[in-house]
Amino acid sequence: MPNMIQERRIILEHLDRAGYTPDLGCYRRHGGYATFERCLALEPAATPEGQTLSGPEQIRLEVRRSGLRGRGGAGFPCGVKWSFVNLDSDRPIYLICNADESEPGTFKDRQIIHKDPHQLIEGILIAAYANRVHQAFIYIRGEFIEGARILDRALDEARGAGLLGRDILGRGYDLEICVHRGAGAYICGEETGLIESLEGRRPYPRIKPPYYPAVLGLYQCPTIVNNVETLCAVKHVAAMGGNEYAKLGVPGDPGTRIVCVSGQVRRPGYFEIEIGKATLGQLIHDLAGGLHPGRSLKAVIPGGSSAKVLRAGEKYKLKFARPDGKEIEREAALLDLPYDSASLAAAGSMCGSGAIVVLDDSASAVEALANIAEFYAHESCGQCTPCREGSLWMHKILQRILRRQGRPADVDNLERIAHNIPGGRTVCAFGEACSWPVQSFVAKFGDEFRQMTAPPP
């Protein structure tokens, strides 16, 4: 089949290969830590503008050039995030690797942690060196007990090899990395909630302003919080150079990303693709084995459970740049949507954490939404009013509908509640996360909801 899409494995290059083990020796045999060693050895270099850039400055420049977007869910450009940190601060700068992978449908970071922990450590080393960080943390989801053990073991190995601690590789750079296990809450993955948790408190997300992590982060010091996959990508940006990395993927969303396909497909799994070079259809059919026999597609949640659902049969208007620079608009069906942030945004949803959940025609939209709403009601931290009360309210309405006690007013109420939670009304983006699924399911599958809430004939 000529059009069969292939994975483009960069971060996952060695993972799952026979004989590839998560120990330091294996990682080194596959070229591990060479990029970090090169970064550490970078000499000051002159730019065409006559500036002299130190080694760390060169790394930061490459990351900025690469256009790498964060892979945790928000998709914020990594280089821009780093640039918010005042490197001349007299306070310590902290780097936190967000390994609190909790978005339903997302299971990519744990693959890296379990199968290639040294790649993550190398990414952290490079990011830390580039940003004058001497203490980094890996905040790992509480349920990832084995992952935490693997990371601790890998850190011990790295420490034993002189890759961590004081005067790393004799180059005068110090870094410690500490694994911290979360206490088992989805909100710990929100970066300021994570910081609160790391400080030993309830993971209540902080109000912004003033508590932007880059300014007033961990212990009120400048702090960078990056996702596991993002930090691994940083390693490859450093290895390839920013411009080269940016040639992968599409402008505005460069590189590769690991996509997790789950739900009603034959071969659920994680696949690393070049961003924008595979469509949802190719991801579902070529990589995830397609739907079960005799089933047809109903809907796709394209970016983790908080992303707005896309319904089969929908058409979206996408904008493309022609080679001559002019923009043209093209209509695309759901399965023809390229998997990149601009295309998903044009379709009214997002890539989020890269988790694609597929629903076939056997699934009930009401049941699917009730499942998602139950999760968010359970995970709302309870700090701010709209999310705390709204998420549970929506959950209770949906459960009542499932018990066949729905009322016609429920559909309007769900819409109104989901409208009243997000849009700057909550402390953090959980408000959006819990209401977008409700908004989109009710809007797109209104017939099913009305049918379930109709008065008995």
Next chain:
Amino acid sequence: MSTPPPSEPALPATVAVTIDGRRIDVPRTMPHPVTGAPAPTTMMQACELAGVRVPHYCYHPKLPVAGNCRMCLVEYGTPALGPDRKPLSNPDGTPKIRKAPNPVIACATPISPGIEIYTQTPGVKAAREAVLEFLLANHPLDCPICDQAGECQLQQYALEYGHAQSRFDEAKVHKPKQVDLGPRIMLDDERCILCSRCIRFTRDIVGDDALGFVRRGSHTALTHYPGRPFDNNYTLNTVDLCPVGALTSKDFRFRMRVWFLGETPSICPSCGTGCNMVIGARENVIYRLTPRSNDAVNQCWMCDAGRLNYSWIGRADRLAEVQVPGPAGSARKSGWKAALEALAARLGAAPRGSVALIASARLANEELFLLARIARALEALTDSIPRAGEGDRLLVHPDRNPNTRGAQLLGIAADPPGARLPAIAGAIREGRILTLLVFGEDVTRHGIGLDELDRLDLLVASDVLPNATTGRAHFLLPGAAFAEKSGTFTSARGRVQRFAPAVQPPGSARAEREFLRELASALTGEAFPDHASGLFDQMAREFAAFRGLTWAGLGAQGVALPANPP
């Protein structure tokens, strides 16, 4: 030619903002409520300065910002900038404003130059209605039995922004009720709206990290540290801070509906700090003392000990009858007029130098002023009783008398107070002092025992409650508690503050000022004003320490003594 070194252009101290169409200059920074360090002025503070009320629950001007209730959402716009980063103008020359897409919380969002804040738009009202609907979703509808009813912010805003009909059709979340948080506080977790004011107060103001939230989402509940009751000297402030009826005072709960309470401004008499407070009373019964805001003294806090120090006022054994010497050493009831005439005659006949006067530093300045004039006429030796305790870093002063400073400035109390008590006791024993006047103290507990009292020719005692001294008095003049009279106290830090009567003294008891005025007139031949205001003004003319002060000028917040800037 040398140019001066470039200096940082100083930022202007004020920022021009527009609130609901009205322009106002507000300070660029304001002191942080806890650290006092300058912090960027927030939209909420700017609105307060502009007199624009933004509804809120978790925000409190004296606490660190939490930003969790979301009731203070406002919309805003900032000056639009062109590609050259220069502000754009409308055709009419006014600055072009770019409205922000999302509302923000006024309590935490700093202002910026030229910002426009909108607090009354349909979007803002809709946001408030939505927040209120969420807050009420799981809130019990038990206002008829809730102590907060009548002063509840949830009720207040429900009236302004709520719907008469609830759209919440589900089972409410159930949480612990009647939680015994500590010796003075009860908690109803179902009423709690999780604003965290109490947590922040006790952690950040008191320094006792005693309260916190447990569980998650809508099941979140306030609780105290496991195994440790919520028990510091400031716990009752959380009852005031609680915007709803979650935290209630064991002392006050279920005793009186707040709308029946008369409110009288007063000063706490329990120590030298002079916390400003309100006496809540109905039908001559005091039900509670609550703090009254005064940034120069107590912010808006009060200690628990001070707050609960009122039940003695309503005691059944209050002194309520005037007594004069009867036949053969007995005492008999008397009217005030006859008693004061007889007493003036006895005192007038007492040899000069044979009189001592001990007056409590719990008496008002005006009373001490009259006593000072009486003492001068009788050439009496005077002093007060010291009353020392342990102070703290927040409000409690080690001097447990509210007016030691006044007693000293008016020449009654020695320095230190009580220094002359041994001399007075000695003079009684030696028979040099034959007449002793005691106002508001039991001297038998302070070095002048029953033996000494028995040696006196004349013992005059005035008090509100019976004690060993009043029991021996030849003349007994029933006085009034602080809550039953007007007057002023001079705090330990030299602030002169007014208090007003909330209830009537029992029986024949009268404000000391009233009968001391008659006694002083009889002994000095002078006339004294019959109100506390006139007495205060006369005192301020006669005593240098109070010079320049007037009763009217003290206002509700008091004034620092001229020699003691605050």
